Amino acid sequence: MTEKLLTVENLVKHYRVRGSRDARVVHAVDGVSFDLPAGASLGVVGESGCGKTTVARMVVRLTEPTGGRIVFEGRDITHLTGGPLRAVRPRMQIIFQDPYASLNPRHSVATSVAMPLRVNGIHPAGGIRRRVGELLELVGLNPDDQDRYPHEFSGGQRQRIGIARALATEPRLIVADEPVSALDVSIQAQIIGLLRSLQRELGVALVLIGHDLAVIRHVCQRVAVMYLGVIVEIGDRADIFDHPEHPYTRALLAAVPGAQAVQADRVRLQGEPASPLQPPGGCRFHTRCPLRQPRCADQTPELVGRSGGQRTACHFPMTGPWP
Amino acid sequence: MIRFLVTRSARAVLTLLVVSMATFLMFFLLPRDPVTGMCPKNCNAERLDRVRHELGLDEPILEQYLAYLKGIFVGRDLGSAQGGHCSAPCLGYSYVNNEPVSTTIARVLPVTLSIVIPAAVLWLVLGIGLGMLSARRPGSLLDRASITISLAGASLPLYLVGGLLLLVFTYRMGIVPVPHYTPPWQNPLGWAGGLVLAWMALAFLFSAIYARLARAQMLETLSEDFIRTARAKGLAPRVVHGRHALRAAITPLVTIAGLDIGAALGGTVITEVTFGLRGLGRTAVDAVHDGDLPTIMGTVLVAALFIVVANVVVDALYHVIDPRVR
Amino acid sequence: MTGGRSDDRAIPTTGRLPAPIGRTAGRSPGSLAWARLRADRTAVVNGWILIALIIVAAAAPLVEALYGIGPQDQFQGQLDRYGMPIGPLGGISTQHWLGLEPGLGRDIFIRLVYGLRTSLVIATIATLVTITVGAAVGLLTGLVGRWTDGVVGAIIDVALAMPFLIVALTVVPTLTQRFYGPRDAVPPSFQAFSLILVFAVLGWAGTARLVRGQVLALRDREFVDAARAGGAGTTHIICRELLPNLTAPILVSASLALPAYIAAEAGLSFLGIGILEPTPDFGRMIQRSLGYLQTDPVYVLIPGSVLFLVVLAFNLFGDAVREALDPRAGGSGAR
Numbered sequence: 001m002t003e004k005l006l007t008v009e010n011l012v013k014h015y016r017v018r019g020s021r022d023a024r025v026v027h028a029v030d031g032v033s034f035d036l037p038a039g040a041s042l043g044v045v046g047e048s049g050c051g052k053t054t055v056a057r058m059v060v061r062l063t064e065p066t067g068g069r070i071v072f073e074g075r076d077i078t079h080l081t082g083g084p085l086r087a088v089r090p091r092m093q094i095i096f097q098d099p100y101a102s103l104n105p106r107h108s109v110a111t112s113v114a115m116p117l118r119v120n121g122i123h124p125a126g127g128i129r130r131r132v133g134e135l136l137e138l139v140g141l142n143p144d145d146q147d148r149y150p151h152e153f154s155g156g157q158r159q160r161i162g163i164a165r166a167l168a169t170e171p172r173l174i175v176a177d178e179p180v181s182a183l184d185v186s187i188q189a190q191i192i193g194l195l196r197s198l199q200r201e202l203g204v205a206l207v208l209i210g211h212d213l214a215v216i217r218h219v220c221q222r223v224a225v226m227y228l229g230v231i232v233e234i235g236d237r238a239d240i241f242d243h244p245e246h247p248y249t250r251a252l253l254a255a256v257p258g259a260q261a262v263q264a265d266r267v268r269l270q271g272e273p274a275s276p277l278q279p280p281g282g283c284r285f286h287t288r289c290p291l292r293q294p295r296c297a298d299q300t301p302e303l304v305g306r307s308g309g310q311r312t313a314c315h316f317p318m319t320g321p322w323p
Numbered sequence: 324m325i326r327f328l329v330t331r332s333a334r335a336v337l338t339l340l341v342v343s344m345a346t347f348l349m350f351f352l353l354p355r356d357p358v359t360g361m362c363p364k365n366c367n368a369e370r371l372d373r374v375r376h377e378l379g380l381d382e383p384i385l386e387q388y389l390a391y392l393k394g395i396f397v398g399r400d401l402g403s404a405q406g407g408h409c410s411a412p413c414l415g416y417s418y419v420n421n422e423p424v425s426t427t428i429a430r431v432l433p434v435t436l437s438i439v440i441p442a443a444v445l446w447l448v449l450g451i452g453l454g455m456l457s458a459r460r461p462g463s464l465l466d467r468a469s470i471t472i473s474l475a476g477a478s479l480p481l482y483l484v485g486g487l488l489l490l491v492f493t494y495r496m497g498i499v500p501v502p503h504y505t506p507p508w509q510n511p512l513g514w515a516g517g518l519v520l521a522w523m524a525l526a527f528l529f530s531a532i533y534a535r536l537a538r539a540q541m542l543e544t545l546s547e548d549f550i551r552t553a554r555a556k557g558l559a560p561r562v563v564h565g566r567h568a569l570r571a572a573i574t575p576l577v578t579i580a581g582l583d584i585g586a587a588l589g590g591t592v593i594t595e596v597t598f599g600l601r602g603l604g605r606t607a608v609d610a611v612h613d614g615d616l617p618t619i620m621g622t623v624l625v626a627a628l629f630i631v632v633a634n635v636v637v638d639a640l641y642h643v644i645d646p647r648v649r
Numbered sequence: 650m651t652g653g654r655s656d657d658r659a660i661p662t663t664g665r666l667p668a669p670i671g672r673t674a675g676r677s678p679g680s681l682a683w684a685r686l687r688a689d690r691t692a693v694v695n696g697w698i699l700i701a702l703i704i705v706a707a708a709a710p711l712v713e714a715l716y717g718i719g720p721q722d723q724f725q726g727q728l729d730r731y732g733m734p735i736g737p738l739g740g741i742s743t744q745h746w747l748g749l750e751p752g753l754g755r756d757i758f759i760r761l762v763y764g765l766r767t768s769l770v771i772a773t774i775a776t777l778v779t780i781t782v783g784a785a786v787g788l789l790t791g792l793v794g795r796w797t798d799g800v801v802g803a804i805i806d807v808a809l810a811m812p813f814l815i816v817a818l819t820v821v822p823t824l825t826q827r828f829y830g831p832r833d834a835v836p837p838s839f840q841a842f843s844l845i846l847v848f849a850v851l852g853w854a855g856t857a858r859l860v861r862g863q864v865l866a867l868r869d870r871e872f873v874d875a876a877r878a879g880g881a882g883t884t885h886i887i888c889r890e891l892l893p894n895l896t897a898p899i900l901v902s903a904s905l906a907l908p909a910y911i912a913a914e915a916g917l918s919f920l921g922i923g924i925l926e927p928t929p930d931f932g933r934m935i936q937r938s939l940g941y942l943q944t945d946p947v948y949v950l951i952p953g954s955v956l957f958l959v960v961l962a963f964n965l966f967g968d969a970v971r972e973a974l975d976p977r978a979g980g981s982g983a984r
Contacts, residue, residue, distance in 0.1 A: 057874075060878050062874055062877060062878055086880045086882065089878065089879065089880035090879075090880055093878060093879070094874075094875070094878045096871040096874065096875065097871075098871055101870045101871045101872065102871040102872055102875055103872055103875075104872040104876075104890055104893070104894070105678055105894070106677065106678055106679070106893035106894055107893070108677070112872075115875075115876060115879050115881070116879035116880060119876070119879055119880045119881040119882070119885055120879075120880045148676075149676060149677050149678065151678065152676070162875075165875065165879070169879075169880075334803070334806070337803070338803070338806050338807050338810050339810075341803075341807045342807055342810055342811060345807070345811075346816075346819070349819060349820060349823060474961060474964060474965065474968075475957075475961065477964060478908070478957055478960040478961035478964050479957050479960075480912060480915060480916065480919075480932075480935065480953065480956060480957065480960075481916075482916075482919050482935060482936070482939070483935060483949075483953035483956070483957065486935070486938075486939045486942055486949055486953070487949075487950075487953075489942065490942050490943070490946060490949070494942065494943050586812070586813075589812035589815065592814045592815065592818070592920065593814070593916055593919065593920070596919075596920060597939070604814070604815070607815045607818060607819075608818060608920060611818045611819055611822060611922070612921075619815075619819055622815060623811075623812065623815050623816065623819065626812035626815050627810050627811060627812060630809075630810045630811075630812060631810050634806075634810070
């Protein structure tokens with residue numbers, strides 16, 4: 001069995017809310033587990049506020065988990081700090097969502113892209129400038145543009161620069177936090193295509209965070225669906241898209257315009273997403289689930305699998321059409 | 324809202340306490356014996372010692388400070404020569420003026436108030452009015468003239484303007500009396516006549532600043548989308564400017580005005596010196612020249628009180644006016 | 650297609666941008682601001698005026714040598730028996746370009762030159778100290794935890810609550826008395842030092858607030874996270890990521906502080922506690938001149954006008970600098 005590149009066990013992140021009478025806690029992430037072999041790709045989907053960005057930030061240790069474990073390349077990096085953490089960083093990189101905020105406006109493209117090389121003391125053969133040029137070409141930009149400044153580029157181009165920066169240290173893992181959500185639809189296709197080809201050609205493992213199922217489907221071999229801080233379903237691409245079992249996954253798929261989902265009858269979920277300050281007891285989704293039963297409010301379902309690698313956290317996983 | 328006021332006021336009180344501590348400590352940097360300065364005429368060593376003891380200056384600094392604080396909140400007992408019990412708020416006794424500091428301040432405060440408040444009304448009306456008119460037609464002759472005047476006004480030293488006003492209106496033309504203070508309830512016309520030059524000087528300088536501010540603020544507000552909607556609805560420009568734009572633009576102006584008024588109340592030193600008016604600022608200057616510690620302390624505290632209170636009021640106003648802040 | 654903002658749709662996935670046309674290639678935000686400043690006529694005019702003023706002030710001894718008259722030279726022979734300068738307009742002549750002081754008969758022009766030097770030196774040093782301390786505090790407090798931020802915030806509140814003039818009035822003589830007895834002559838350098846100290850102690854808070862605000866806004870921006878994710882340590886983040894983005898509020902602070910300090914120094918001297926005799930000084934000159942308001946009004950107008958023009962030039966230039974850093978529609982921005 002191949003060693004997993006990345007293993008995430010029971011990741012938890014709670015934020016304390018300041019200034020309230022009682023000690024209120026935001027349950028941003030409440031027990032997320034998955035693993036990722038080298039060179040594989042995993043998509044994490046969910047609506048806003050489900051905690052997927054927090055998971056992304058924890059994996060690259062921009063945020064420290066409140067609980068759980070992160071094992072990267074066989075090493076427990078959960079609570080690493082300082083020197084040891086910085087030694088690991090070049091091997092895991094992140095791409096951010098907002099192309100307008102992820103580049104320092106006072107730094108030229110060359111400076112931004114070369115930053116990971118400089119701070120880690122990496123001196124590529126042929127010089128930094130040449131390496132930056134190579135990276136820019138890799139993402140479809142002109143190497144001569146490296147002396148220009150971010151404000152001279154469009155959103156899509158800036159995102160490419162961000163990708164070039166993430167590739168600079170030849171990481172083994174890239175986490176992409178909603179890399180196309182801020183871009184026009186037509187540009188999204190290009191960037192997604194770029195990510196996909198890069199991932200395959202360079203053999204980098206990829207965790208792609210997003211809320212657009214169509215995008216995820218194009219790139220990722222495995223898919224995890226998150227809701228309110230927990231994974232409600234995880235499986236191979238074919239499993240999730242062809243026979244989704246969790247009602248929430250079904251609803252998400254049905255909401256994709258023109259999606260080729262099984263039983264694409266639209267389902268209206270009731271109510272608003274619950275607040276992460278007070279997640280519903282039992283199954284977190286039960287307040288909105290059309291299939292809920294009394295048991296759902298009392299007992300939290302485990303993420304268990306029936307067949308293959310697909311696992312669902314539901315007491316009544318769906319195998320057929322909506323009742 | 325109540326909770327906000329409470330926390331904000333607590334912070335204000337804390338700030339004032341620290342200000343008083345800092346001022347208190349400042350004096351004890353003086354190597355010179357503070358008593359000598361306080362007792363300028365016929366003081367021999369024995370009397371000095373007695374005065375020192377009565378004032379409690381032979382006690383440790385902390386005790387003196389605490390006694391001072393106690394005086395402010397509940398009153399304390401001074402020596403018999405200073406009138407026995409000094410009721411709250413007791414700010415000490417001045418040997419130079421031969422009266423309790425609170426009496427001095429109570430006497431000079433109305434002068435400062437009479438200078439600042441009418442001037443403030445003037446400068447706000449003039450400044451904001453001019454700024455708004457300017458913003459109506461950016462680039463027009465009126466606009467450019469007002470920008471120039473504003474810049475000039477903001478760069479002129481007050482004492483120069485004051486001096487020139489005195490020269491022209493009092494000495495050359497004689498239509499305005501030499502500046503002096505008469506309580507308004509005694510003689511309203513005399514009150515106004517004695518202060519009008521000071522008002523003019525202050526108003527000229529400050530309205531220049533506020534005209535610039537108001538103009539910039541109005542221009543920024545006028546470029547917002549909701550103004551476009553109002554215009555598209557066919558509303559007359561006067562309504563668009565007056566009702567819609569003004570309300571949005573006025574908030575930051577009000578807050579800055581509040582802070583400026585607070586600061587002005589605490590510091591119209593130059594105005595008072597230029598025009599020879601005995602207000603809070605002038606008293607402070609004189610006290611410094613005389614080495615009159617208690618009066619200096621008193622004036623600093625009162626001035627700081629105005630600034631801090633203005634800050635709290637402004638914060639509270641913002642809290643009420645701008646729903647985003649809540 | 651202009652260089653830079655080309656339409657992505659026109660580029661295939663592995664496309665290249667067209668070669669840069671025109672001057673927009675490689676323009677950093679800093680050089681763009683500089684270009685805006687250079688294009689602003691007011692800024693250029695005032696900039697040159699300021700440079701001229703600085704040169705004249707710095708070369709005061711040279712000016713004195715060329716002019717032939719020193720600031721302390723008295724020309725009693727050219728005053729009448731009341732002590733007033735003979736000749737029109739307060740004694741203006743080819744020998745005394747701006748006339749003579751009544752009473753002491755000193756040349757006004759050369760005294761103004763030296764007075765300018767005093768003002769500029771004090772204001773410049775005070776501004777430098779203010780923005781350094783303010784920026785350092787603002788930076789630290791924006792980065793460090795809540796508790797420190799709260800404490801520093803309280804200190805800033807106190808610093809801003811102190812009534813400037815009254816505190817200055819109190820502190821400056823106190824400092825002087827601490828080091829010099831009532832009969833000692835206080836050297837001008839010490840007078841300047843106490844003024845600079847008071848300005849800095851009361852002035853750093855404004856800069857700190859501005860810088861802190863900017864740091865708080867920047868702290869959560871993704872490029873800072875990117876640097877951290879890339880392996881950067883705190884030093885890199887402060888020096889290379891944050892600091893370049895703080896030059897704007899720092900420059901704004903400096904552009905506001907300098908003319909304010911010039912005016913404040915003149916004001917304090919006017920009140921008698923700034924720079925003392927016999928060092929030439931604008932504020933004191935105006936204060937003295939007010940006594941001659943009716944008899945020799947030219948003597949009042951000249952130093953006042955010069956001071957006014959100097960402050961005006963700084964204000965105009967400062968306005969232009971702020972505008973270049975952050976262009977807004979409509980011209981002169983808020984103060």
